[in-house]
Amino acid sequence: MERDRIAGLLLVAVLATMSLVGFLIFDFRSSAPGSVEEALGAYSTPLVQRLYPAADARSSAVELQSPEHKLFITYKDRSTEDVVMVPGGSDKLSSLSYYPEQPGESGRRPHIKRLYGAQDLLIDEKVLQLNGLLLKSTEYVPATKTRLITDFALDGSTHLREQVFTDPGCCSGEVLMRDEQWRDDVEHSLAYRNIYHPDDTRTITRFDEHMNVLTMIFWPKYESISGMKIQKYYPDTLTLRLDAVGDYYNDTVKFFRKDGTLEALVKISTGSTEIHYFDATGTKERLEQFWFRSDVKQNGVVTSSTYKMYYVTEFDAQGNKVRQVTFSDGSSISRIEAYDVTIDGVHYLELDYNYDRGALKEVRYWKDEVKYPPYKLETHELSEQITASPVSAENLRLQIQIDSDLPAPPPQSPH
Numbered sequence: 001m002e003r004d005r006i007a008g009l010l011l012v013a014v015l016a017t018m019s020l021v022g023f024l025i026f027d028f029r030s031s032a033p034g035s036v037e038e039a040l041g042a043y044s045t046p047l048v049q050r051l052y053p054a055a056d057a058r059s060s061a062v063e064l065q066s067p068e069h070k071l072f073i074t075y076k077d078r079s080t081e082d083v084v085m086v087p088g089g090s091d092k093l094s095s096l097s098y099y100p101e102q103p104g105e106s107g108r109r110p111h112i113k114r115l116y117g118a119q120d121l122l123i124d125e126k127v128l129q130l131n132g133l134l135l136k137s138t139e140y141v142p143a144t145k146t147r148l149i150t151d152f153a154l155d156g157s158t159h160l161r162e163q164v165f166t167d168p169g170c171c172s173g174e175v176l177m178r179d180e181q182w183r184d185d186v187e188h189s190l191a192y193r194n195i196y197h198p199d200d201t202r203t204i205t206r207f208d209e210h211m212n213v214l215t216m217i218f219w220p221k222y223e224s225i226s227g228m229k230i231q232k233y234y235p236d237t238l239t240l241r242l243d244a245v246g247d248y249y250n251d252t253v254k255f256f257r258k259d260g261t262l263e264a265l266v267k268i269s270t271g272s273t274e275i276h277y278f279d280a281t282g283t284k285e286r287l288e289q290f291w292f293r294s295d296v297k298q299n300g301v302v303t304s305s306t307y308k309m310y311y312v313t314e315f316d317a318q319g320n321k322v323r324q325v326t327f328s329d330g331s332s333i334s335r336i337e338a339y340d341v342t343i344d345g346v347h348y349l350e351l352d353y354n355y356d357r358g359a360l361k362e363v364r365y366w367k368d369e370v371k372y373p374p375y376k377l378e379t380h381e382l383s384e385q386i387t388a389s390p391v392s393a394e395n396l397r398l399q400i401q402i403d404s405d406l407p408a409p410p411p412q413s414p415h
Helices: 002-030 036-041
Strands: 063-065 070-074 080-085 092-098 110-116 122-128 134-141 146-152 159-166 175-182 190-196 202-207 213-219 229-233 240-246 251-256 262-269 272-278 285-298 301-315 321-327 333-343 346-356 359-366 376-378
Antiparallel strands (some): 063 070, 070 080, 080 092, 092 110, 122 134, 159 175, 190 202, 213 229, 229 240, 251 262, 262 272, 272 285, 285 301, 321 333, 359 376
């Protein structure tokens, strides 16, 4: 009888203990501990260097040991990881990985500490440098579905970058709400800021060392190209260098000189770039170039572009059009149209030079009025020769730098 009574008491104690453990596990999962140390400490897993025998005979392949609710993993690079599982379940509770053993040391230095919530949701991560100072941290707040990622300088405390993500709960996934980056120098000046606004618009700003704006990019709602704006400034000044507006047909970009005058007007569309250059006053057009453009992209970003000239139009000092030269393959002239010119004492309202594979084929010209058919048609074999002056090399090259972060409309857009 006494033995039965003792056995019964033991059974009650075991059941009570199991109930308490179950409560503790549930309570721990619903209100996560404040640190990885608390989580690992709850299961008596050491946080200091985890020691391995000096003569470790394990192979270089990934090796997994699973005593009770812990996983001890050795990776091919000889780094290791201790994973604590939820007792009786397959979810992770916490993990602590270690650097490969260092020369002359018998233990491993901690590398990454992780704490998990329900369904292996990462809610806390600390990445340590080899000397134990912080390199990167990730904190997740389940109540607001907000994730903060912080990158640190070598001192382990100075912030070099902060990123805040929020999951709105729709199919689009996490949204970057804020991204700020600082220079790793004495001034620790802000270099970059990316802000998502409550009206679903976004502003990206790059700063110089003195907090002067270098570039400001505005994305409208849904980050649509139509309505996108870019402004760039000359370094160490408040002088606007570039002002761009995008739509579904083309990007319109204005380039300014340091004195504020208009240098060029550029229209960028899918497969072509049209450039209008202006004189020193910024009021009279002096040159127009039309280029066919082939873009090379990686992950949706233009990495390089190849330009082929289609035509170039020249203007006089008063802004009047004097000549247009058209090319067949980017290099061979196919047509030259000259306007209001005098050759050997003869005035022409318009002269059209037509070429075949680089050789002059015929010349059409109008003396009194421009009409079709032309007043006179001649070929270059005739005794009356009318030659065209060559196009300068300066007028056949890009005279401005097309910025790489000026996105052309997507290929499906009309142009």
